[in-house]
Amino acid sequence: MRTALVLLLMLAAGAAIGSLLPQIPNTPERAGRYLMDHQVLGELFYRAGFFDVYGSWWFVLLTTLLFVSLGACLIPRTRALARAARHRPVHARELDGFPHRAVVAVDRPPEVVAAAAERMLRRRRFRVARDGVAVAAEKGTLREAGSLLFHWAFVLLLAGVIVGKGTGFSGYAVVTEGETWVDAMPNYDGRIRTGRYFAGGFTGTELELLDFTATYRPSGVPIDFVSRLRVSDRDGEPLGTVDVRVNHPATIEGLRVFQSGFGWAPVVTAELDGRRVWSSPIQMRRDPVREGVPESAMPWRGAIKLTVPEPDVMVTLELWPDYRAFAAAQLTGRPVPMLVAFDPYIRFSVYEGTILDPARATIAPMGLTLVDRGELRAAGTSSISVPRVGELRLTFPELRRYSELLISRDVGIPLVLAAAILVLVGLLPALSVSRRKVWVRADPGPDGSNVTVAGFALQRKDAFVDEFSRIVSSLDGAAAPAGRRAEHVGTS
Amino acid sequence: MDWARIAGATFDATVWLYLSAMVLSFAYLALRRQPLWVVARVLAIGGVATNLLSIVARGVAAHRVPWGNMFEYSTVLAFLVVVGTLVLVEQVAKVKTLTGFSLMFAVLTLAIAATAFRVDPSPLQPALNSYWIKIHVVAAIAGSSLFAIGGIATILFLIKDRSERRALVAVRERPPAIMGGAVDMDAPHDLIPDPEDAVVAPGARRPGILPSAALLDRIAYRAIAFAFPIWTFAVIAGAIWAQDAWGRYWGWDPKETWSFVTWTIFAGYLHARSTAGWRGRKAAWIAVVGFVSLLITYYAVNLWIVGLHSYKLG
Numbered sequence: 162m163r164t165a166l167v168l169l170l171m172l173a174a175g176a177a178i179g180s181l182l183p184q185i186p187n188t189p190e191r192a193g194r195y196l197m198d199h200q201v202l203g204e205l206f207y208r209a210g211f212f213d214v215y216g217s218w219w220f221v222l223l224t225t226l227l228f229v230s231l232g233a234c235l236i237p238r239t240r241a242l243a244r245a246a247r248h249r250p251v252h253a254r255e256l257d258g259f260p261h262r263a264v265v266a267v268d269r270p271p272e273v274v275a276a277a278a279e280r281m282l283r284r285r286r287f288r289v290a291r292d293g294v295a296v297a298a299e300k301g302t303l304r305e306a307g308s309l310l311f312h313w314a315f316v317l318l319l320a321g322v323i324v325g326k327g328t329g330f331s332g333y334a335v336v337t338e339g340e341t342w343v344d345a346m347p348n349y350d351g352r353i354r355t356g357r358y359f360a361g362g363f364t365g366t367e368l369e370l371l372d373f374t375a376t377y378r379p380s381g382v383p384i385d386f387v388s389r390l391r392v393s394d395r396d397g398e399p400l401g402t403v404d405v406r407v408n409h410p411a412t413i414e415g416l417r418v419f420q421s422g423f424g425w426a427p428v429v430t431a432e433l434d435g436r437r438v439w440s441s442p443i444q445m446r447r448d449p450v451r452e453g454v455p456e457s458a459m460p461w462r463g464a465i466k467l468t469v470p471e472p473d474v475m476v477t478l479e480l481w482p483d484y485r486a487f488a489a490a491q492l493t494g495r496p497v498p499m500l501v502a503f504d505p506y507i508r509f510s511v512y513e514g515t516i517l518d519p520a521r522a523t524i525a526p527m528g529l530t531l532v533d534r535g536e537l538r539a540a541g542t543s544s545i546s547v548p549r550v551g552e553l554r555l556t557f558p559e560l561r562r563y564s565e566l567l568i569s570r571d572v573g574i575p576l577v578l579a580a581a582i583l584v585l586v587g588l589l590p591a592l593s594v595s596r597r598k599v600w601v602r603a604d605p606g607p608d609g610s611n612v613t614v615a616g617f618a619l620q621r622k623d624a625f626v627d628e629f630s631r632i633v634s635s636l637d638g639a640a641a642p643a644g645r646r647a648e649h650v651g652t653s
Numbered sequence: 654m655d656w657a658r659i660a661g662a663t664f665d666a667t668v669w670l671y672l673s674a675m676v677l678s679f680a681y682l683a684l685r686r687q688p689l690w691v692v693a694r695v696l697a698i699g700g701v702a703t704n705l706l707s708i709v710a711r712g713v714a715a716h717r718v719p720w721g722n723m724f725e726y727s728t729v730l731a732f733l734v735v736v737g738t739l740v741l742v743e744q745v746a747k748v749k750t751l752t753g754f755s756l757m758f759a760v761l762t763l764a765i766a767a768t769a770f771r772v773d774p775s776p777l778q779p780a781l782n783s784y785w786i787k788i789h790v791v792a793a794i795a796g797s798s799l800f801a802i803g804g805i806a807t808i809l810f811l812i813k814d815r816s817e818r819r820a821l822v823a824v825r826e827r828p829p830a831i832m833g834g835a836v837d838m839d840a841p842h843d844l845i846p847d848p849e850d851a852v853v854a855p856g857a858r859r860p861g862i863l864p865s866a867a868l869l870d871r872i873a874y875r876a877i878a879f880a881f882p883i884w885t886f887a888v889i890a891g892a893i894w895a896q897d898a899w900g901r902y903w904g905w906d907p908k909e910t911w912s913f914v915t916w917t918i919f920a921g922y923l924h925a926r927s928t929a930g931w932r933g934r935k936a937a938w939i940a941v942v943g944f945v946s947l948l949i950t951y952y953a954v955n956l957w958i959v960g961l962h963s964y965k966l967g
């Protein structure tokens with residue numbers, strides 16, 4: 162147990178390190194910044210795996226060793242418990258050496274007294290064995306059983322985690338209102354986290370975002386975020402609609418779908434010399450929060466990349482969903498939260514050149530030349546003439562929302578939950594039940610019997626003092642109502 | 654009725670009542686005058702009453718459970734620590750000495766809350782708006798308060814144990830006739846019959862204001878053994894809630910990590926007590942580390958470590 166104890170405390174120390182340093186799986190950008198700021202220490206920590214503690218070889222090793230040591234401890238203990246449960250309580254050869262001992266004179270024959278003691282102890286829910294005039298009793302096996310259950314439950318927990326996280330995955334789906342997202346590998350936004358034993362198996366389920374609603378109190382505190390989804394299976398057969406809201410995920414075809422985030426997706430069309438080259442919603446990202454400015458006061462950014470003409474044209478867009486906030490920022494510089502769409506306003510810049518990174522996510526106009534700037538109001542139009550390309554006409558017919566859904570599959574959850582319940586079920590008796598043993602021997606005495614009672618408790622020794630004296634006095638009464646007062650020899 | 658103002662006024666009254674009860678409790682320990690104890694007791698119970706009222710008023714003012722941010726959590730924590738001490742330590746274990754120290758903990762908790770986290774009652778953010786806030790947070794506060802009582806008892810145990818050991822050394826140097834050298838000075842700590850006996854031996858120091866180390870140790874163990882399943886439940890309830898709110902039951906968020914660290918240290922303490930060579934002072938030091946870890950879990954994680962549990966303002 163000492164080994165397990167040391168391993169457990171080392172694991173705790175390791176986990177603590179992980180919370181003090183930025184972790185790559187959780188906050189890669191902060192980990193990167195730390196590495197930049199602390200050249201030597203950062204390098205050292207990086208090699209030690211301190212930026213991914215919970216996935217580092219030594220954390221896994223410690224956990225493995227802990228469970229090996231746990232198993233090495235539990236298997237013999239479980240066997241011993243099974244053996245003890247089969248066997249009767251053991252008689253004591255000598256009753257002199259126990260911490261609690263009393264001698265009582267009773268005017269009944271020894272066999273009768275012993276039989277009465279057996280009945281009395283059974284009533285007190287002791288396990289009892291009687292051999293003629295000697296009675297052995299014990300109670301509190303539940304403590305060890307509970308302790309074993311508690312510890313074995315961690316093995317089950319580990320199994321649940323390995324199975325669930327190993328075969329499962331989690332990723333983000335970003336769906337704009339009115340659009341449909343299909344559960345397939347390439348449709349996940351950004352990096353998808355898969356377990357070591359992940360074997361694919363995307364369901365092909367279709368999720369159509371009917372609408373997304375964000376509600377706020379007048380003070381600006383959010384009340385709820387809800388995505389209304391229409392679900393169809395892989396063949397397009399409708400399965401109904403579900404609401405996904407914060408704290409209330411939906412289960413769809415074995416997938417758990419959580420409300421994770423949301424944003425604005427203005428529908429913008431672009432025509433070059435009267436020819437439609439772009440017409441779809443642009444999922445925009447909010448600017449990073451600045452000190453002292455509420456998140457909801459920041460504008461949103463996105464880009465349109467047109468690689469059809471030669472040279473390429475890129476339009477970067479800055480959306481202010483509430484024009485009043487834009488006006489306030491311009492006039493007074495005071496940030497105003499934008500909770501609802503009100504006369505949405507877009508400022509855009511048009512660039513030309515060669516787009517090096519056609520990915521939708523990168524919105525920086527790297528290596529491009531600025532042609533002109535402009536602005537768009539809802540349902541408005543704006544025209545820019547781009548040299549060597551032609552007349553670019555932008556319209557802004559509609560402002561929609563998009564919803565970011567976290568989608569995960571973890572088949573280990575029922576196992577983990579069961580393990581957690583067993584941990585608690587085992588823990589309660591393991592900490593509250595105390596083990597105690599009592600022996601009674603009735604010897605022939607001058608008036609009947611001299612009864613010796615002895616016992617001890619392994620836990621809650623002070624509570625046993627009372628219990629022992631009650632046992633002695635009830636034995637007195639049970640054996641012979643007219644019996645003499647007990648002569649307590651030693652109850653220390 | 655302006656419930657927010659009632660909550661504020663009763664909060665302030667609580668701080669003063671606890672503070673004066675604390676001073677008088679310590680005065681009682683030093684002077685052993687019964688009237689001091691009676692007044693301290695009345696003030697402490699008055700503080701519990703105003704504390705409870707401030708919690709209830711806060712809930713009424715905000716139209717929700719009154720433990721949605723750090724200020725409110727601290728208010729409930731102080732309440733449970735004082736009530737726990739009055740009921741479990743004084744009534745069940747019959748020890749008066751701990752109360753002053755628990756009141757000190759409560760006063761510090763409330764003072765930090767008042768200076769650093771005071772906010773007006775406000776609604777909860779959507780992620781907190783779940784019935785799990787009733788289960789998870791209540792279990793976390795209850796577990797914390799019992800751990801705190803255990804931590805206080807452990808620190809007192811270490812102080813008392815030290816003075817008892819010194820007394821034992823004094824006895825060893827000049828063994829009294831009645832003991833006849835029967836005490837095995839090298840036996841493990843808990844096998845020495847009752848150190849209280851040794852302390853009253855001639856030539857040793859007088860008993861002092863604290864109860865025996867053995868008793869303090871027992872109180873500390875009881876409190877921690879009581880707290881441990883509650884804390885375990887709080888962590889499990891938190892994991893269940895996290896599964897619904899954040900899409901995973903465990904993600905090594907700083908709060909999750911530190912509640913695990915605290916859990917692990919106290920698990921280590923419970924094991925250490927039944928491991929030869931770790932009983933007594935070594936186990937007690939583990940409990941002290943656990944107590945520090947508990948404070949980190951609450952204060953440092955919420956204030957300085959960025960994570961999903963940064964609920965300072967609700």
